Amino acid sequence: MGYEKFIKQVSGKKKSDLMLFTLTTCGWCQKTKKLLKELGVEYKYVDVDLLEDKDKQEAQKIMTRWNPRCSFPTLVINNTRAITGFQEDQLKELADNA
Amino acid sequence: MRDVSDKDIDALYGIFKKDAESGGYYLNPDTGFAKELVRGLIANEERYGYQSCPCRLASGIKEEDLDIICPCDYRDEDIGEYGACYCALYVSGEIAEGKKSAGSIPERRPAAEQRKKMKTEKETGRIENGGKLSLPLPVWRCKVCGYLCARTEPPEICPVCKVKKDRFERFL
Incomplete structure (x- = not known):
């Protein structure tokens, strides 16, 4: 998996396994990162627009599994489900209960 | 970057x-x-x-x-x-005006597979209908704002929303 070496980790309380796929240019992606940080939860992220073509395709393939539209941001939770877009309430709930 | x-x-x-x-x-x-x-x-x-x-x-x-x-x-x-x-x-x-706030919305753009299919259908449809129109001029539609105009070619720039010629499609 080529893109995996570009995954970055943000430290915080370990709630669930959170993997966030983002674009550096996207306002909703920036808001999602900021809120997760404020909520103090641990999460990983990868900026897909900065990847080389092959890694980009790999990352999109993984995203498609959880979000067929492959839209940004996509937050994959415990490798079982995804939150797509900037969903303030769902992220807060996740930080409380997950 | x-x-x-x-x-x-x-x-x-x-x-x-x-x-x-x-x-x-x-x-x-x-x-x-x-x-x-x-x-x-x-x-x-x-x-x-x-x-x-x-x-x-x-x-x-x-x-x-x-x-x-x-x-x-x-x-x-x-x-x-x-x-x-x-x-x-x-x-x-x-x-x-600040009466409501903007939020993250669902993606309207069709997925890649669907886009490919739509493009093929549109092109095939156009060929099938080709030459059957009795209009004196083709009608072009701006895909961004819906502006319509009847002329030989679409305008260089959409007079309404200012996008370029390549954003027009043949409508009639």
């Missing part, structure tokens, strides 16, 4: 705002948020050669990305239904 200067962002933001207002559109009243999107548009212009939507991943092939070059083909429908375009650079009058 080169660091885009605040001066460049302010300049482009000013142009967008003026164009938006003269065409009956509004930019997001959260100027900090809007300017971050403008930064993204400048970054995409440098990467791909065109200002593709900052909240969508461009393929880098212009022909495949035409529908997501800002303003995208989905902006007006999204403003109508949700009060904001997908990235929320453009918003409704209600949101611009």
Whole structure:
């Protein structure tokens, strides 16, 4: 998996396994990162627009599994489900209960 | 990626705002948020050669990305239904006035497979209908704002929303 070496980790309380796929240019992606940080939860992220073509395709393939539209941001939770877009309430709930 | 200067962002933001207002559109009243999107548009212009939507991943092939070059083909429908375009650079009058706030909305752009299928169907349909029209001139439609005009070729620039000729499709 080529893109995996570009995954970055943000430290915080370990709630669930959170993997966030983002674009550096996207306002909703920036808001999602900021809120997760404020909520103090641990999460990983990868900026897909900065990847080389092959890694980009790999990352999109993984995203498609959880979000067929492959839209940004996509937050994959415990490798079982995804939150797509900037969903303030769902992220807060996740930080409380997950 | 080169660091885009605040001066460049302010300049482009000013142009967008003026164009938006003269065409009956509004930019997001959260100027900090809007300017971050403008930064993204400048970054995409440098990467791909065109200002593709900052909240969508461009393929880098212009022909495949035409529908997501800002303003995208989905902006007006999204403003109508949700009060904001997908990235929320453009918003409704209600949101611009602060009566409501913009949120993250579902993606209207069809998935890649679907887009490919639609394109083939459209091209095949056009060939089948070719030559059967009795209009004196073809009618062209701007895919961004819906402007229609009957002339031999679409205009260089849409007189309503200012997008380029390549965003027009043959309507009749």
